Amino acid sequence: MPIEIEFFEEDKKLVVGDPASVTSLRKAFYGENEGAAVFLRPEEALYMLDVRNGRCLDENGREVTFNKIASHFGDAPRLMTRYYAFKDWRDRGLVIRPVDEATHYNRNPTHKYPSPGFDVPKYNAVARFYPDDNYAIIDDDIVGERMYTEHWFGQFGTYKADKHGRYNKLDIYEALFLLRHGSITIENANERQLIEAAKMNNSFFEPIYNVYEDWRMRGFVVKTGFKFGTHFRIYFPGAAPSRTTDDWIHSKHVLHVFPRTMELLTSELSRAIRVAHSVKKTFILAIPGEEIMKDVKPDYLLYHRKKDGIETPEDGMPKYLMLSLNEDEKISGAYLASAIDAAKNVGLSLMLAMVDRETSITYYRVRRIELKDSKYEYYEIDWKQP
Amino acid sequence: MPIEIEFFEEDKKLVVGDPASVTSLRKAFYGENEGAAVFLRPEEALYMLDVRNGRCLDENGREVTFNKIASHFGDAPRLMTRYYAFKDWRDRGLVIRPVDEATHYNRNPTHKYPSPGFDVPKYNAVARFYPDDNYAIIDDDIVGERMYTEHWFGQFGTYKADKHGRYNKLDIYEALFLLRHGSITIENANERQLIEAAKMNNSFFEPIYNVYEDWRMRGFVVKTGFKFGTHFRIYFPGAAPSRTTDDWIHSKHVLHVFPRTMELLTSELSRAIRVAHSVKKTFILAIPGEEIMKDVKPDYLLYHRKKDGIETPEDGMPKYLMLSLNEDEKISGAYLASAIDAAKNVGLSLMLAMVDRETSITYYRVRRIELKDSKYEYYEIDWKQP
Numbered sequence: 165m166p167i168e169i170e171f172f173e174e175d176k177k178l179v180v181g182d183p184a185s186v187t188s189l190r191k192a193f194y195g196e197n198e199g200a201a202v203f204l205r206p207e208e209a210l211y212m213l214d215v216r217n218g219r220c221l222d223e224n225g226r227e228v229t230f231n232k233i234a235s236h237f238g239d240a241p242r243l244m245t246r247y248y249a250f251k252d253w254r255d256r257g258l259v260i261r262p263v264d265e266a267t268h269y270n271r272n273p274t275h276k277y278p279s280p281g282f283d284v285p286k287y288n289a290v291a292r293f294y295p296d297d298n299y300a301i302i303d304d305d306i307v308g309e310r311m312y313t314e315h316w317f318g319q320f321g322t323y324k325a326d327k328h329g330r331y332n333k334l335d336i337y338e339a340l341f342l343l344r345h346g347s348i349t350i351e352n353a354n355e356r357q358l359i360e361a362a363k364m365n366n367s368f369f370e371p372i373y374n375v376y377e378d379w380r381m382r383g384f385v386v387k388t389g390f391k392f393g394t395h396f397r398i399y400f401p402g403a404a405p406s407r408t409t410d411d412w413i414h415s416k417h418v419l420h421v422f423p424r425t426m427e428l429l430t431s432e433l434s435r436a437i438r439v440a441h442s443v444k445k446t447f448i449l450a451i452p453g454e455e456i457m458k459d460v461k462p463d464y465l466l467y468h469r470k471k472d473g474i475e476t477p478e479d480g481m482p483k484y485l486m487l488s489l490n491e492d493e494k495i496s497g498a499y500l501a502s503a504i505d506a507a508k509n510v511g512l513s514l515m516l517a518m519v520d521r522e523t524s525i526t527y528y529r530v531r532r533i534e535l536k537d538s539k540y541e542y543y544e545i546d547w548k549q550p
Numbered sequence: 551m552p553i554e555i556e557f558f559e560e561d562k563k564l565v566v567g568d569p570a571s572v573t574s575l576r577k578a579f580y581g582e583n584e585g586a587a588v589f590l591r592p593e594e595a596l597y598m599l600d601v602r603n604g605r606c607l608d609e610n611g612r613e614v615t616f617n618k619i620a621s622h623f624g625d626a627p628r629l630m631t632r633y634y635a636f637k638d639w640r641d642r643g644l645v646i647r648p649v650d651e652a653t654h655y656n657r658n659p660t661h662k663y664p665s666p667g668f669d670v671p672k673y674n675a676v677a678r679f680y681p682d683d684n685y686a687i688i689d690d691d692i693v694g695e696r697m698y699t700e701h702w703f704g705q706f707g708t709y710k711a712d713k714h715g716r717y718n719k720l721d722i723y724e725a726l727f728l729l730r731h732g733s734i735t736i737e738n739a740n741e742r743q744l745i746e747a748a749k750m751n752n753s754f755f756e757p758i759y760n761v762y763e764d765w766r767m768r769g770f771v772v773k774t775g776f777k778f779g780t781h782f783r784i785y786f787p788g789a790a791p792s793r794t795t796d797d798w799i800h801s802k803h804v805l806h807v808f809p810r811t812m813e814l815l816t817s818e819l820s821r822a823i824r825v826a827h828s829v830k831k832t833f834i835l836a837i838p839g840e841e842i843m844k845d846v847k848p849d850y851l852l853y854h855r856k857k858d859g860i861e862t863p864e865d866g867m868p869k870y871l872m873l874s875l876n877e878d879e880k881i882s883g884a885y886l887a888s889a890i891d892a893a894k895n896v897g898l899s900l901m902l903a904m905v906d907r908e909t910s911i912t913y914y915r916v917r918r919i920e921l922k923d924s925k926y927e928y929y930e931i932d933w934k935q936p
Contacts, residue, residue, distance in 0.1 A: 214715045215708075229689040230717055231678035235738075244683035244719075251715075255708065292617035297630035298878050298907075303615040322601075322641065323910035329600045329637075331616055333630075335907035336878065352621075365880040366815060388907035390877045393821040429752060435779040435821055442828035491776045492684050492722065494751040521684075521721035521774035524709035 167218040169209050171228045176236055178209040178220070193259045193477055205262065206237045207250040214251065242490065246463050249488035249517040252525040256550055259467035259476050260486070266465050269481050269511040272532070275544055279536035280383040280401050284345040287311055291334060293353040295361035300339035300350055301331055308332030316385045316405045317342065326405065335388060336362050336369075337376040344377075371423035375450040378539050379419065386419070393439025394418040394447070418445045419542075424453030424498040430489040434518055437528060441547050448533065449543045451501045460502035462487040466515055468550065484515035484529070491520040504530055504543065515548070553604040555595050557614045562622055564595040564606070579645045579863055591648065592623045593636040600637065628876065632849050635874035635903040638911040642936055645853035645862050646872070652851050655867050655897040658918070661930055665922035666769040666787050670731040673697050677720060679739040681747035686725035686736055687717055694718030702771045702791045703728065712791065721774060722748050722755075723762040730763075757809035761836040764925050765805065772805070779825025780804040780833070804831045805928075810839030810883040816875040820904055823914060827933050834919065835929045837887045846888035848873040852901060854936065870901035870915070877906040890916055890929065901934070 167185045169178050180186055180195070180202045189195055195202040204212070212218030213230050220228040237243055253260040289307045291300035302308040302318070308331060312320035317338050321329040334342065340358050342348040350358070362369040372395055379386050383401035391397075396419040403415075418440045422433065440447040462485035467475040475481060485507040489495065507514035507530075516528040527550055533542040553571045555564050566572055566581070566588045575581055581588040590598070598604030599616050606614040623629055639646040675693045677686035688694040688704070694717060698706035703724050707715040720728065726744050728734040736744070748755040758781055765772050769787035777783075782805040789801075804826045808819065826833040848871040853861040861867060871893040875881065893900040893916075902914040913936055919928040 214717060231687055231689050231737075234680070234687075235678065242682045244680045244685050244687070251708075255714070292621065294620070294630045296628045297876055299630050299909075301617055301620075301630070303617050319908040319910075322637075323908045328641070331600060333634075333909050337907075351617075362878070365878050388877065390817055390820065390904075390906035390908075391910075391912070393817075393824050431776055431779075432818075434776065435825055438779050438825050439821055439828065442825065490683055491774065492748070492751055518776075520776035521723075522705040522709045522776075523685075523719055524705075524777075526777070 167212045167216055169204060169212060169218060169220040171209075171220050171222050171233065171236075173222060173236065178204040178206065178233070180204060193261065206233060206240060206243065207247045209233055210247055211251055211254060215255070242488070242493075245490040245493070245519050246488050248519045248523040249486060249525060250464065251523075252517070253464070253466060253486070253550070258469070258474055258550065261465045261467070261477060261482070263462055263465050263485060265477075266482065266485065266510040266512070271481065271483055272508060272511045272513055274532040274534045276534040278383070278401055279538065281537065282381050282383045282401075284342070284347050285315065287342070287347050289332075289348045291339060291348055291350050293339065293350050293358060293361075295353070295357070295364075298336040298362060298365075300334040300336075300348075302334070302348075303331065305330040305332075312405060314404075316387070316399070316403065337373055337386070340373060341377055341380055368421070368423050368426055371425075371452045372421045374452050375419065375421045375540065378450075382535060382538060387415075389418045389420070392418045392443050392445055393436050394420040396420075397445070398448070416444075416446055417448055419448045419450060421450045421452065422497040422500065424451055424455040424496065424501060427494050427496045429491075430493050430495060430518055431491050433495075434491075434526065434528075437545055437547065447545045449530075449545050450540055451497045451504075451543075452540045453497065455496075455498045457496070457498040457502040460499055460506060462503050462506055462514060463517075464488075482512065485510065485512050486515045486517050488517045488519060491518065501541075504532075504541075508532065515550075516545075553598045553602055555590060555598060555604060555606040557595075557606050557608050557619065557622075559608060559622065564590040564592065564619070566590060579647065592619060592626060592629065593633045595619055596633055597637055597640060601641070628874070628879075631876040631879070631905050632874050634905045634909040635872060635911060636850065637909075638903070639850070639852060639872070639936070644855070644860055644936065647851045647853070647863060647868070649848055649851050649871060651863075652868065652871065652896040652898070657867065657869055658894060658897045658899055660918040660920045662920040664769070664787055665924065667923065668767050668769045668787075670728070670733050671701065673728070673733050675718075675734045677725065677734055677736050679725065679736050679744060679747075681739070681743070681750075684722040684748060684751075686720040686722075686734075688720070688734075689717065691716040691718075698791060700790075702773070702785070702789065723759055723772070726759060727763055727766055754807070754809050754812055757811075757838045758807045760838050761805065761807045761926065764836075768921060768924060773801075775804045775806070778804045778829050778831055779822050780806040782806075783831070784834070802830075802832055803834055805834045805836060807836045807838065808883040808886065810837055810841040810887060813880050813882045815877075816879050816881060816904055817877050819881075820877075820912065820914075823931055823933065833931045835916075835931050836926055837883045837890075837929075838926045839883060841882075841884045843882070843884040843888040846873075846885050846892060848889050848892055848900065849903075850874075868898065871896065871898050872901045872903050874903045874905060877904065887927075890918075890927075894918065901936075902931075 195204040311317040318332040318334040385399040389397040464486040466484040468483040514530040527548040581590040697703040704718040704720040771785040775783040850872040852870040854869040900916040913934040915934045
């Protein structure tokens with residue numbers, strides 16, 4: 165029998181009283197129990213109308229449509245984005261509950277990365293900086309080749325053909341890093357001038373550089389991620405440049421920087437993750453900066469599957485907090501960082517549910533990285549089919 | 551024998567006089583002939599030093615290094631970006647010449663798209679707009695399903711399961727389009743309010759909408775390109791929604807909008823093209839807007855291969871104009887449009903050479919699309935291994 169909901173406009177309550185319906189709703193963990201009735205949240209009521217053939221009537225027996233219900237909850241921000249994320253999780257046969265029910269769990273695994281540190285060598289090389297192009301080029305082929313071979317600074321010779329050509333080209337991140345740590349001199353620019361040149365094209369250069377420096381100082385090799393759609397690709401400590409295909413594929417991780425003060429469309433963040441996924445790299449997100457946002461609350465508490473069925477509030481624990489995001493919505497790094505913190509505070513990982521214009525959902529799971537002595541927090545973000 | 555270049559500082563001339571060297575340079579189409587000598591352009595001289603074991607001496611017999619040569623041409627903007635693009639083309643055994651040598655060619659093929667036009671049906675549906683979420687939802691399932699089935703407006707039911715659920719969700723582009731053409735009404739917003747809501751998140755909403763409308767009015771179905779990293783995906787006139795895999799794959803084209811007034815990093819443009827390429831879609835770029843930039847000159851005239859060898863100024867015609875772009879460089883839509891026009895004016899296609907931080911080059915070929923009655927110009931951009 166289709167579920168009948170009664171809507172009490174004054175209290176904005178959505179109530180199901182029919183005993184059979186109450187039993188069925190309780191069994192599937194919908195709503196709040198109030199005596200013999202179940203009070204539904206707006207998303208839950210919308211779901212009944214949308215896919216359960218449910219009906220909603222007001223106190224006078226007049227039909228209340230989907231849009232009518234929603235119009236009474238205009239104070240619930242982003243209701244439709246949240247609704248379609250809710251719907252998708254329910255459509256998968258999984259339980260989804262209000263985030264306020266979260267207590268504390270210990271289901272927030274972190275991924276530990278090595279962090280041996282790095283002593284910046286003194287190369288005493290002299291480079292010339294090209295401010296239009298953001299390269300610093302070293303005439304001296306002896307030291308230029310050594311920097312490249314020993315620690316993979318710059319590109320000696322030609323990309324994938326380092327014997328072809330005789331100069332080392334440092335990129336702007338490498339040039340600033342080596343200059344700042346006293347490893348090289350630059351004949352025509354100082355630190356400030358390097359930074360100013362880089363900021364002409366990218367006002368977020370400094371936070372991106374800070375992330376570069378952080379990983380380099382932990383011992384990682386950090387090169388451009390251009391081919392993978394990200395700011396950087398990284399190699400684990402000990403990596404060396406090589407032209408062989410075997411070594412080449414040892415870069416399994418890409419690193420992208422989303423400064424706290426930056427705003428971007430959800431679709432832009434997703435695009436970067438997609439390229440990384442299509443080339444089978446682990447996507448690492450850095451959210452550097454100081455800005456704190458305190459009031460970001462993820463949308464739902466997600467129960468997931470277990471070996472022999474599904475997890476429920478009765479039988480199991482939630483696995484994620486869900487933050488729903490609309491394709492056309494702009495978010496800041498600080499906003500995302502705060503949502504991740506909220507999940508961490510209840511001992512869960514954050515699940516991003518990106519709702520596109522066709523209300524199709526793409527899920528990205530956010531897992532914290534442990535990188536000893538690091539200045540920032542980093543996250544692996546992977547595409548997930550729940 | 552290594553090539554010896556003499557540098558005349560006052561005139562900034564790079565001259566090769568040795569008869570054997572002159573013969574070899576002329577044979578490979580380097581430089582300008584001046585009597586018995588060859589005058590090299592800076593990139594050509596740098597190339598000799600870099601990969602041909604060349605030397606450069608000044609009038610007093612002192613060695614002039616790579617950086618020293620470059621430092622004398624500081625008035626040549628983006629010299630290193632242009633140099634590494636030049637080098638790569640030369641490294642492939644192909645001829646590359648100054649753009650000023652271009653005359654007029656007829657090697658600018660356009661790709662003709664159908665344009666049957668579209669009569670916007672009058673649906674008389676009533677939708678409710680959700681400004682936080684950018685959807686307009688239709689309660690009436692009869693008309694809602696019809697709009698979806700007939701012309702693929704909105705998402706009826708559930709994505710890839712249109713029998714599951716009973717509402718049609720129009721995205722913001724569809725909602726504005728149908729409202730503007732008198733096809734639907736919106737109970738809680740007018741055109742201006744729709745636009746204002748969309749612009750809260752995306753200040754470029756209007757030019758992007760204009761492109762949406764242009765393709766819809768030509769008869770194409772235009773849906774979100776979220777899964778493909780672009781603003782839209784398009785289906786050719788006559789397409790209808792379907793859940794079968796066979797029909798699903800009929801979207802072979804994605805459409806991305808780069809307004810003339812927008813600025814973005816080359817790496818961001820490349821990222822969007824990469825996602826499309828990884829999912830085997832044809833990437834279409836729209837550059838809407840009025841702003842005209844007149845002074846953008848591509849960098850080089852590119853000769854390519856032919857059946858039995860390579861094209862040269864003696865034996866064949868150039869195929870492309872090359873615009874070199876640095877990974878970390880910011881460009882505007884107007885800048886790119888102007889470079890494309892410059893190529894069109896000499897009857898060639900534009901080749902983008904994107905130079906990354908490791909001086910590795912990614913090539914994208916730009917080909918014009920012919921779309922009858924359209925308001926804008928569109929381009930197919932495809933990844934090219936020269």
